[in-house]
Amino acid sequence: MLIDELREESVSGVVAYAEFAESFNKNSTESMYCFFEGDDDYDYYRARIHSHAKQKIILDFNCGGKDYLLKAYSLIKDKPVYANATTAYFIDQDFDCYINNPDIYITPCYSIENFYSDVESFKSILKSRFKIPRDSNDMEICLQLYLNTIDKFHDKVLFLNSWLSCYADLRNQGVVNKRLFIEKKTKKLFDDIVHVNVEDVKDFTEFNNFLSLKALFDNNEDVKEEVFLKKVEQYKYVDKSKVFRGKFELRFLISFLKRLNELIGNKAKTICSKAYASTMPFNEPYLTLLSGFAITPPCLIDYLRRIDEPSN
Incomplete structure (x- = not known):
């Protein structure tokens, strides 16, 4: 049995x-x-x-x-x-x-979390939770801001995703089997990703070079620098919103929405034609909260x- x-x-x-x-x-x-x-x-x-x-x-x-x-x-x-x-x-x-x-x-894509940070999902959230008309100029303004800012975010986490992908290759080949405890070591680093101006993201100095990544993951010697650099070049040209780790993408989405809410909800600061008051509760669990907006x-x-x- x-x-x-x-x-x-x-x-x-x-x-x-x-x-x-x-x-x-x-x-x-x-x-x-x-x-x-x-x-x-x-x-x-x-x-x-x-x-x-x-x-x-x-x-x-x-x-x-x-x-x-x-x-x-x-x-x-x-x-x-x-x-x-x-x-x-x-x-x-x-x-x-x-x-x-x-x-x-x-x-x-990498995981179901990437379905949540998809452009169409983002637009659905703006329409439902922020009451921004789908075909309006305000929707286009917010969408372009999202695309520009997530591009900057992807540049900041390029090395991190490349390093993790190298390690995954080694695990798949049977070379390593150690757990990296990614969540434990990175979750706090993803607090307040998006700046108040909604146009910039934090620097993520822990991810900005090969040595800092080795240190983050307990000076792991399994990933070789030359392999890592090849992966970085490869990942420069992929669809990062689909290939990069979904939990990181979801955290960016939540951070962006929080900052956008602060911006366009303020009549004096809004970049839109008017202020929009969000009905979105910014509390976890986000997968439950946003499941209806994720693409299928x-x-x-x-x-x-x-x-x-x-x-x-």
């Missing part, structure tokens, strides 16, 4: 897999079993799954990481008893995902429709 195998695994995420085995009913055709890397993912996927699986009972499972999700997938696929189960698996591309499996949905890529719709076909 799957549940027995999972209980033998001394890893986190076992509970989620065991829950699937316990809740599975081979005689039921009404349930869709959805597996996610973490708790936050379901905030984004929930409404999108329900809109394309209206006849199903949706059961979600937090696997506690990509590797554990893939382990659950392999165990489930190996068992004939689950052959008729409607299962869906959702993972982020990150820097190191080279999976090509139609059973598994992989984001076309066509590949996700295609995946959900295919998974929910009766033949599956």
Whole structure:
């Protein structure tokens, strides 16, 4: 039984897999079993799954990481008893995902957070939360400011993303397996990203050269400088809003919205034709708060429709 195998695994995420085995009913055709890397993912996927699986009972499972999700997938696929189960698996591309499996949905960008900071998502937030007409000149003013400022932000975090991508390559090659604890070491550094004038961003001196990045990650010797510099050149020409780490992109979006609210909400300071009072509560969790504004890529719709076909 799957549940027995999972209980033998001394890893986190076992509970989620065991829950699937316990809740599975081979005689039921009404349930869709959805597996996610973490708790936050379901905030984004929930409404999108329900809109394309209206006849199903949706059961979600937090696997506690990509590797554990893939382990659950392999165990489930190996068992004939689950052959008729409607299962869906959702993972982020990150820097190191080279999976090509139609059973598994992989984001076309770094992670779901990149869906939130997309230009169309930003425009939807301005229309709904700031009441700025979509086709107005004020919308265009705010959009151009957003694009100009996020370009500056991307320049500031180019080295950081390049270094993390190099490390991800090494991990994917099996050269390293150490955790970097990225959130713990960088989260505070992303406070107050956007300046009060909304046109500039902080300097991020911790990210501005190879040596400072080594120090940030405990003088890590695994990433070589020549490889790092090649990655920097490569990343200068990618679509950074899609390729760069999603949590960083989301933090930029929130910081920008806060500063924009301070600016255009003030009649004396506004760069728009008038002041706009935001109805947006700037409190976490942002993935829940903004999930309705995030874009839904066509590949996700295609995946959900295919998974929910009766033949599956």
